[in-house]
Amino acid sequence: MAHTWIARDFGGPDVFDFVEEEVRPPGPGEVTIEILAAGMNPADYKHVAMGGDPADLPIHVGYEVAGFLTAVGPETEIASGGGAVGDEVLAFRIRGGYSDAVTVPAKDVFAKPESLDFPQAANLLLAGTTAAEMLEVTGAQPGETIVVHGASGAVGVSVLQQARLRGIRTIGTAGEHNAGVVTLFGGEHVVYGDGLEERVRELAAGPVAAALDCVGTDEAIDVSLALVADRSRIVSIANFERAESDGYRVIMGRFPASAVFRDRIRAHLIELAGRGDLVVPVARTFPLAEAREAMAFLADQHPGGKIALLP
Known part of the structure; x- marks a missing residue:
């Protein structure tokens, strides 16, 4: 039996229940993971809060985990090759990660780099x-200057690091108290706040080639539109409402093109993290049983790093 969180209905944290369920044995192309850390993301609870088809209920939440293999299906290899009971792994684009064990497709499971601890690996x-x-x-x-709104958040911090590795200059917006985070990771x-466009222009001292919005405020969108003439080079992951009228791009993991790209890039990002070129700051961990409290902490929007649930 596994302890796992499910959403019995659509809505806020009160719709989540902590239950016991059987962990089914893996079939061909599947593995079972004993979870030592489950990554937390706003998408976990936003998916439930947005509503949807009642036929999808109950919803097993949690898209990424780290742990070790306890069972491997017949004639099955994990995505990075091999895979034996006891191997340390991470998994992403799964369902049901808020649990202490889960059976998932082996194609979504990779060997965990030794340099990452389990909370870091579960949040990569x-x-x-x-x-x-x-x-x-x-x-x-390379050589271009881009602006990243919400640069001190989890996605923003990863943008800063990946851009630096490519030779891209980043100007990152964040509160004064997070200035050190932005500079630490290369921005x-x-x-x-008021006057943001002018401050970015002054610092850029030249064209701003693209704008990446990780925060979703109207200010972020307005400034992006003012700075970047080509609206196909403005993207948001948080403000979908204005995209059609203002002509910028939006992406989401559930979009087919996004899913294909994100699946393809996973191994590369794991390699970067394994050699220390992509760092995952973890702010806090919570016991698995306190997932509701962890969601509230995450929803505060200023956790200062990633959060992991520990079974």
């Missing part, structure tokens, strides 16, 4: 693949 790929896709769809190139900090 949702933010990392989102950041990589933002850079991809805006066509950011040039500007504080958001």
Whole structure:
């Protein structure tokens, strides 16, 4: 039996229940993971809060985990090759990660780099693949200057690091108290608020080639539209309402093109993290049984790093 969180209905944290369920044995192309850390992302609870088809209920939440293999299906290898009972792994683009064990497709499971602890490994790929896709769809190139709104958040921090590795200059917006986070990970900090456009222009001292919005405020969108003439080089992961009228791009893991890209880039990001080129700051861990409290902490929008649930 596994302890697992499910959403019995659509809505806020009160619709989540902590239950016991059987962990089914893996079939061909599947593995079972004993979870030592489950990554947490706003998408976990936003998916439930948005509503949907009642036929999908109950919903097993949690898209990424790290742990070790306890069973491997017949004639099955994990995505990075091999895979034996006891191997340390991470998994992403799964369902049911808020649990202490889960059976998942082996194609979504990779060997965990020794350099990452379990909370870091469990939080690498949702933010990392989102950041990589933002850079991809805006066509950011070496030598260009881009602006990243919400640069101190999980996705923003990954954007800063991946951009630096590519030789892309980043100007990152964040509150004054997060200036050190932006500079630590390779960005040039500007504080958001009145006069943001002018501050970015002054710091850029030249064209701003692309804008990546990780925060979703109207200010972020307005400034992006003012700074970047080509609206195909503006992307948001948080403000979908204005995209059609204002002509910028939006991406989401559930979009087919996004899913294909994010699946393809996973191994590369794991390699970067394994050699220390992509860091995953973890702010806090919670016991698995306190997932509701952890969601409230995450929803505060200023956790200061990633959060992991520990079974």
